[in-house]
Amino acid sequence: MTIREQAMEAAAAARKLAAVSPAIKNKALEAMADALLAEQEGILASNAKDMEAGKAKNMKASLLDRLLLTSARLADMADGLRQVAALKDPVGEIIGGCTLANGLTVTKIRVPLGVIGIIYEARPNVTADAIGLCLKSGNAVILKGGSEAIHSNTKIAAVLRAAAEEAGIPAGSIQFITSTDHAAVQELITLNGLVDVVIPRGSGRLIQAVVGNASVPVIETGVGVCHTFVDAGADYAMAEAIIINAKTQRPGVCNAMETLLVHKGAVQEFLPHMLQALKEKGVQIIGDETVCAMDKEALPATEEDWATEYGDLRLSVKVVENTDEAIEHINKYGTKHSECIVTRSFANARKFQQMVDAACVYANASTRFTDGFQFGFGAEIGISTQKLHARGPMALPELTTYKYLISGDGQVRP
Incomplete structure (x- = not known):
């Protein structure tokens, strides 16, 4: 599929995913955690290809450390998905409301953002974290990882997508862009009407490139001086x-x-x-x-x-x-x-x-x-350094927006 076709599929899936019960989402998260461990051999083999390529390109030791997957790190990723499953589901939470003088009741509730694009660099654990958090908050996700981790990310995304769909998550809710062309990022961040928000995670250069070129709303994260x-x-x-x-x-x-x-x-x-x-x-x-x-x-x-x-x-x-x-x-x-x-x-x-x-x-x-788990929020999608719509560690509530439900018994505006 083209990137636009992937986004169209994600948008269609997002409408269904918004109504999926917490029980099904939690079942999927548990199944995804099991799948990471069951498919460990294949994931580590894919990661070895990325590590070999990274060393050949003289990648910095700190970046190689972020890229490396081990049995222990896969176990941590699986545990992270289980921890997300244990968190309170934000979708449908009542966050405000009132009864007006004319008898109308106004209720403000949390709802998913819709389709979230995640753009990130050489960190395969982000693939699992992002998928888990987006599914739990009722959002479809389109992932665009860096070329340095293309084999690792492709394999992890495929494993998690299969496990999630088998557990009842709508097909198409998890999308991974396999192209390593920079043009793929530019296309993703300009898919207005299909992608609701983009979150870049990585270097300052990556983040500013997304912020400066996106027409889709961006939540800026990460750079820390x-x-x-x-x-x-x-x-x-x-x-x-x-x-x-x-x-x-x-x-x-x-x-x-x-x-x-x-x-x-x-x-x-x-x-x-x-x-x-x-x-x-x-x-x-x-x-x-x-x-x-x-x-x-x-x-x-x-x-x-x-x-x-x-x-x-x-x-x-x-x-x-x-x-x-x-x-x-x-x-x-x-x-x-x-x-x-x-x-x-x-x-x-x-x-x-x-x-x-x-x-x-x-x-x-x-x-x-400064970390979601350390603050007691659970897993996070990143640290927002802007002021709208989220700031600081972005956990499940920050991956939602809200809408108003208004109920009456025949009122009309005079």
């Missing part, structure tokens, strides 16, 4: 633990810290030890003049560095005059993802959380908690 600001007089042991976690626990993810800001009043007591601790973890320091004077191994920061999501063990470090300068720096260079202040001052924490423009703003906790 995340900061941690250490205030003067903070609990410096706490700050060190938060910084090490935020930068090194998993440096390739979007909620990892990319820039450390330090109040000038904390420099002498805190910064030398902190820089040494980071270097012991393999972090390359890229600093301003004060930092470079303190650490001869540090590289001088450029204007570009302050706006860069490294995705690896590099860290920009800057000394600021006060909380106001930290806030100003973050609002200028941040990507509205996740930001943190470490402080003993309630007033400074409150000011920081009110004035920093980001989806998630922390006081005295690592930015690595």
Whole structure:
């Protein structure tokens, strides 16, 4: 089928899927989890082809790690589908309503978005996550994965589609675009009337390409130039633990810290030890003049560095005059993802959380908690960095919209 034909099939299936019961959807999710494990040998063989091609292209180690599938990772993917099955179904939930003076009753309920296009790069686990979340929320899904994982994604999508349809999900609800041509993305994101929303997941370049060229509505996700600001007089042991976690626990993810800001009043007591601790973890320091004077191994920061999501063990470090300068720096260079202040001052924490423009703003906790499961939302489709229609970790409720049901007994408008 052409991409348009796939979208037409998905749109037809979405109308049926919206009325599928929670029991059938949950049965399908369980069957999909079983199928991942039953078809493990074939999935891992497909992934091995992608890994071999990635190594031949000298793909970065961090990207190869995202691409790699193992028995344990497949088990995690299956467990993720079962966890989605256990979550509350959002479709049909009453979220508001009233009775008007004329006797009309108005009820606001959650309904699926319809057809969701997911565009992503070398992360095969996204294939299972996206399918599971879209089905649970009553949406048909069209997947466009990156060429780096084409064999893995094609196999996973086929396995999950077969299991879902056998369990009662309408045929056509799960679509996977096998073309690796960039033109396929452009066609998908301009299918107005067939695709209701597109969600890009991946690099900043991918996301901006989709945002800049789509005529279909886009939910922007992912890019994370995340900061941690250490205030003067903070609990410096706490700050060190938060910084090490935020930068090194998993440096390739979007909620990892990319820039450390330090109040000038904390420099002498805190910064030398902190820089040494980071270097012991393999972090390359890229600093301003004060930092470079303190650490001869540090590289001088450029204007570009302050706006860069490294995705690896590099860290920009800057000394600021006060909380106001930290806030100003973050609002200028941040990507509205996740930001943190470490402080003993309630007033400074409150000011920081009110004035920093980001989806998630922390006081005295690592930015690595920006995650649907960590927030208690369950699995997520991504982290939205925009303000409409969703912000922060996007779980099942964010994959729905709403409509109004109005009931009367013959009222007409005078």
